[in-house]
Amino acid sequence: MANRKDETPSVATYADHEVIxxxxxxxxxxxxxxxxxxxxxxxxxxxxxxxxxFSEWMQKECERLETARRNVKRQGFTAKTHEALFHAxxxxxxxxxxxxxPDAAGVAESLCRLLEHSPEMTRIPLxxxxxxxxxxxxxxxxxxxxxxxxxxxxxxxxxxEVTDDFLRRENQFRPDYLESIFAPSLAPGAAGx
Amino acid sequence: MVRIDFNRLRFLVxxxxxxxxxxxxxxxHGFGTREVYEAEDGAAGLEAFTHYMPDIILTDWxxxxxxxxxxxxxxxxxxxxxxxxxxxxxxTGHSEKNRVMSARDAGVTEFLAKPxxxxxxxxxxxxxxxxxxxxxxxxxxxxxxxxRNVNPNYVGPERRKGxxxxxxxxxxxxxxxxxMV
Numbered sequence: 001m002a003n004r005k006d007e008t009p010s011v012a013t014y015a016d017h018e019v020i021x022x023x024x025x026x027x028x029x030x031x032x033x034x035x036x037x038x039x040x041x042x043x044x045x046x047x048x049x050x051x052x053x054f055s056e057w058m059q060k061e062c063e064r065l066e067t068a069r070r071n072v073k074r075q076g077f078t079a080k081t082h083e084a085l086f087h088a089x090x091x092x093x094x095x096x097x098x099x100x101x102p103d104a105a106g107v108a109e110s111l112c113r114l115l116e117h118s119p120e121m122t123r124i125p126l127x128x129x130x131x132x133x134x135x136x137x138x139x140x141x142x143x144x145x146x147x148x149x150x151x152x153x154x155x156x157x158x159x160x161e162v163t164d165d166f167l168r169r170e171n172q173f174r175p176d177y178l179e180s181i182f183a184p185s186l187a188p189g190a191a192g193x
Numbered sequence: 194m195v196r197i198d199f200n201r202l203r204f205l206v207x208x209x210x211x212x213x214x215x216x217x218x219x220x221x222h223g224f225g226t227r228e229v230y231e232a233e234d235g236a237a238g239l240e241a242f243t244h245y246m247p248d249i250i251l252t253d254w255x256x257x258x259x260x261x262x263x264x265x266x267x268x269x270x271x272x273x274x275x276x277x278x279x280x281x282x283x284x285t286g287h288s289e290k291n292r293v294m295s296a297r298d299a300g301v302t303e304f305l306a307k308p309x310x311x312x313x314x315x316x317x318x319x320x321x322x323x324x325x326x327x328x329x330x331x332x333x334x335x336x337x338x339x340x341r342n343v344n345p346n347y348v349g350p351e352r353r354k355g356x357x358x359x360x361x362x363x364x365x366x367x368x369x370x371x372x373m374v
Binding site: 009016017018019020021022024025026028029030031032033034037039040042043044045046047049050057060061087090091093094095096097098105109112180181183184 | 308
């Protein structure tokens, strides 16, 4: 969009730093609000149209998680199998809410914490990995059941509890690290912010 | 209230997950954008950045080859590419304090924790378009000013050396060489 050739930033030089003000090239795309124009509503409507594909996408992400789990059980934790399992869980954590499976996100997050914050990957209990993966798959499979949210909530809570206990024990000699992983999130979240 | 003419903005979406790229493309088209380019890892993202010259980059953190953080560090190299000031919005499932600080220190402009919503994404875009921050260049950092607000109650030491420095600008070596030739 922008022709940047003649956009020279202004520079103020201080003792140990410079403050650079780039030209405001994107100013051109700002205009006064138009009555009745709601880009957020348009985008939400577009997402609703796309949502017919979400259950199939969730199924694919679950299959990817299952494959990654199977490779861990077959080959043990290696850098490659660990990374693949983490990556699969991490993607579900980020996507599950959008796909309409909010309960799966909490379990995936707990699995991510287990994988990321265990100082020695070979000490990660495979049973606990299994329980997380099975829980994600069960939530995705049974999410239409009327009691699904209630059961999923209890399951998530318990898995997170067991995971956090494990992480506390494994990181007991790293108090700074322990504090950082139990610190509240700083990130501006998506829910209305 | 202002309106963004999305039709005139060019976006680059970098995410190794095809589903997430599709969701972002759908949201951006919903806002009114026509030009959305995609890349599926950090290396392809850097190449696409150079080639397409996007106005705004949306990038994931966890990606193969090099990740979103490394990508931001490569883009924030003054003089190394055509637009080191390009707004970078990082969308990620990582939301822990240390992660947010790392992203900030790599020169990321805005941070958006997944799950994303149309409203949250719109607000981040509006912020980088309507309220661009100046850039700070120091020995150890080049990127958007990390001080979004001046805190009148701050009582710690001033880390930036204040006042205009008596700095005599050195002629770049390249210019010197040209004179000598």
